[in-house]
Amino acid sequence: MVSGPAMGGLPVMTAGLVHIYRAEGHDVAALSGVDLSVQAGEMLALLGPSGAGKSTLLTLFGGLLRPSAGRIRVGDHELAKMSEPDLDALRGRDVGIVLQGASRNLIPHKTIRDNVLFAQGSQRRRGGDAASVDEVLDLVRLRDRADAPLTSLTPGELQRGALAVAVSTRPGLLLGDEPTSQLDHDARDQVLATLADINEAWGTTIIVVTHDPDVASRMPRTVTIRDGRVGAEGRAGQEFAVVSADGSVPLPPHVLTTLAPGTLVRLVEAESGWTLVRDEPGDTPLAEGEGPDGQA
């Protein structure tokens, strides 16, 4: 069973998460062992090149796909073990999702207000206590446009409308796939501000996928997905490689241009931390890693 409405944010955790798309003739591994932990109330941006697996990861967080292997937990819920109705219920109250493209999140013949009410319907039927519509509309600054036809709304308003629908049940986790794409700067800023407001108001954990460096820079934490794994993590403007559960450390792309696959390296302990040294005369250090404790 799913717990009651989230009070504050929900933590998210994955361990060895694997997802393979089964297509005709061949399989595609979108995620090949993601270990990630997001604290309750944290705001996180998932970065990475196209096809890296970030949208797949987001979809798995939302219970829209089932992982091929590994664990994924949202709050107390082990998603891989949940039945479909329970997943439906989870999405109906604990997880809000904003898909890429505002229109995909809204029922076109309804106003923003009606869309919000529609989204709260599931929770209400299950006896849940949803946020008031006006509270939600105020949060996304759309109260005055709540009853306007969707066709009269600007792209930014539509995107905030999509956000309103996603958070209408005051979920503990908000997932956003490119929530600022196709928006101008002002609209993007408004959306980002709205996300920050939601996080601040309700302590909702927010995970967004983005390609936009500006968006990433305004998120407290970024995780870069590369080749189906966590390739790096950024905090307060600084990027780190992440040691995965199996002990591997994905090297940054610019390092890989120097170290061809098969190159022998050594980790040399230094005062400031660990130094990666290529195994050749002179033992030239190529990169310096930051220890888990944050020491250089």
Add this chain to the structure above:
Amino acid sequence: MWQAIRYRGGQSLVLVLISALVTTCAVFAPLFSRAIDQALLRATIGRLEPADLKLGVLASRARAQGDASLEASTVEESMPPELMQWYEPGIAMTTDQSNVVPTAGKKPSPVRLVARDEVCEHLTLDSGTCPSAPDDLLVSAADAKLWGWKVGTPLTVPGAKDAQNDFVVSGTYTVKEDPGYWLRTELQGKSGVIVQYGDLVPGIDDFVVTPEALKKGRDNVQITVDYPLRTDTITLDSLAAAGRAVAAIEPISGAGVTSPLPQIAETVDNGKALVRQLVPLLIAQLVAVALAVLVLVASAAVAQRRPEIAVARLRGRSREGSRRLVMAELGATVLLGLPLGVLLAVALSEIVRRFVLPPGVPFELGWQVPAAAAAAGLASLAVVYAAARPVLREPIASLLRRVPPATASRGLRVVDVILIVLAAVGIVGLLTNQVTGPMAVLTPTLLALAAGALLGTLAVVGAARLGRRGLARGRLGPALASLAIARRPATRQILLVVTAVSALVVFATNAVAVADRNRQNRAELTAGAFAALRTGSKDPTAVARLVDGLPAGQREHAMPVGIVTQRDAQSTPTLAARPDQLRRIAYAPPAQESLRLGPLALPDQEPVMLSGTRITAKLVYDTTPRGYAFSPQPPGQGPAKAEVDPKPLRLGMTVTTPDGQVLSRDLTDVPHTGKGTIAVDAPVLCDQGCRLQGLWLQVKQPQSPWGLEAVSGTLDLSGIAVDGTSLGIDGVDGWLKPVPPEESPTSGVVSNSIDPATGLPYSNENPVVSDRLAIAAAPGGGLRLDFENTGRRLGTDRADTPAVVPSVLAGPVPVGGKPDRFAIQNLAGLTTPARATQRVPALPFVGERGALVNLDLMLRVGGTLPASGAMEMWVDEDFPGGVAGAERALRAGGFEILQTRTYADEKRLLDESATGWGLLLGVFAALLALVLAAVMLVVVAMTTGRVVTRDIAALRVAGVSGADLRRAALREALLPVLAAALVGGLCGIAGSWLAMPLIPLFDTPAAVPALDLVPAWVVMALAWLVVIAVLGVVAAVLGLRAARRGDSDRLREAW
């Protein structure tokens, strides 16, 4: 829900419309069937005279077990009162047959005494008053004039003991025309007509008396009570009840009850059975197409709602919840179509009732209407549910994809394979007569659907290849169109539906046209010509003379026709007509070899007309008698004495008079023995001239017993002249070879003779004499008759009529005959030998049995028509003034017209039948199918429009020219429609070939003309062109619209 319906207003409207059309099909079928049933009843009743519809009760005092006081009121009281809801009050009539001496000294003539309810209100009293006393009677004005009867004239009409015998004329009457009252009772028409009543005596019209006049002493009184039918009360429902009530009548002893209701019910039941066969045949195919379109439209509608379903799932709705959402919207939409469909069906049936069916068909909304509407609604909901199910079962991740996953492979789908297998089973079953019922009925549609499915598979694969090849060759327009056709899921839908609709339109229009052609054929055969006017004349020559004497301009368009029928249905009627006129004016029997009329031509020999007072000739005879009195003396006996006429041999001639009588004229008597010369001089006795038909000779009978058995010898006739004018018939050439009598008394088995030994008669089984006659040129000039005659008339006829009449024979050879010699009746009703020069399945008017002979030949033979014979005038459609003009012409010639038979009436009779009306449904099916297909094209364009216009916009942005894009869009829209219409047309032809034999074309099957099921190619081609034109224009407009809308703005995501 209403918001959602309004949001996609156009699509909802289309969905409502299609659902309405499905409902219309379902509801119209029972309404139409019921209306046809009612129309059939109305038409059947409408064709009958009031007299044919009455309920008649006939009682007789003689049969009423000695109840000599039986009266009409007793009969009326015995009838169940509930009958009065369907019948008018009874009209009672009491009659008695008696006789009357019209004037002193005359022999008594038969007369009927009649007492009838309210009779005087339906008579014109020319003088006097209506009878009020038992001894009053009315006589007809005609009789009063003929016999000099006046008011007060006493007349004695004898009856039995105590009867009122003595009457006084109280007035004279003339009958007023009122078929509804008289019910074919005829008081007049007998006056002065010679009838057999012991002797030949003049007939007398009925005497009208009071009922009291017939109360006593009239034991043979007949009582009839006729109840006219209230036709407006007879409906399908009341017919059975009325029939039951009539069947339950228990008449008083000895009375008989007659009613046409059982026969009417049987006719209607037969028609209903045919309607039940026809309507499903056409409606089932239309419903199948309509449901197929509904499936496609519902699928498209559900596909359009994928994002909304995805949002619902995204926001925590379960699959069931999402299904409820979809069904609430789409289900409500299709249910909105129900009332509209019912209204449409009712409106259509109302149009049919008012403008197609005969008047009097009631407006009915039976329980079948809501039942059919409910069935249509459930079917529509089931279709929507089935269409939504696959989408609702998709995982949410799949629903969230921007581009829906391809659900079908390019190969044949399971549904396609099922369709192909079912169609194959149906075709094989039909060809081997192993399949009947619904499967047989649906086979043409299954064939079309299977062909559409197969075409869809082939088209997708073929278009992909063509597209790639076109791209490789730089032919951008065709390549883009082909690739678009290959990748659009709608392609298969379009191909499937347009193929099925084209097939249905071609099939249905062909069925209507073929049925109409067959009704036309049958009407032509039944009528014989554009119009046939049956005269009351029994004189063929008079009618022929009138027609021949019509003024130029009329004469060329009319022909006299003689018809002689016999009572036995298996007999062969004679149809006498002039070959050249028949070819020109009569309808050629359809679907059979042309009539070869050349052999029916008249012989070259002209008739010899005897117009004078005396006929003269020179006769040279050489005769020898034969018989015991003339034989060699028996041994031991002397010559026997025989008392015989010295001139026992009669020589005579037969002539035909202008009025057709065949008369015999004696020329001279010839001695039985010796040689000599006789100067023949005999009266012709033909005031108006006669035609010489032949010469005959005959030994007078009876002769002295056993004295003269035969006379043989030669008679040489020469110098045959009338009033001194040679007839030029002395040569052999103008005479026919004599035909030996078929039943010669001596050519058979036994003849009687005298035994010379005993002098007693004995049977001679090897007679030495026989009748014979031969003609030859006399040595001294003239015509020699070489003969031996026992008393049977021997003769030779002029060669202006053949001995065996050539005929075109329809049907089997008459019983006892062979094709080269059989018996028919000539216009005098006499048996005449005939031979068949051609055997055909049917002849005009007489149909499957008849012998067509040359009218002029029959006129030469002459004769007055028997009772079963009639002379008609047939006219073609160019006769000045049409049928009315022909009737005027005949009446102006003094001929009564008994009946006018027209092609139009015969055709109307066939059109106004269960099958005639039922097949009209084919037109409805074709039109509705076409509308469905056009709507489906619009729906497909609406549902795929966004994708198509985006594709076009993308190509425009990529640099493809507008002209190329327009051409590509046009090809993309048109090619599938054209290809499907072509394949559908072929399927329609194949379906017609397979299923036309299943369609009943007539209420009552006819042996001839044989059903002509050859496809109506022109009609099918026209129907096919209409399909192409309508669907092609719709597709082209939609394609060009998509091309026009495919600008770069479409690439932006917008609401």
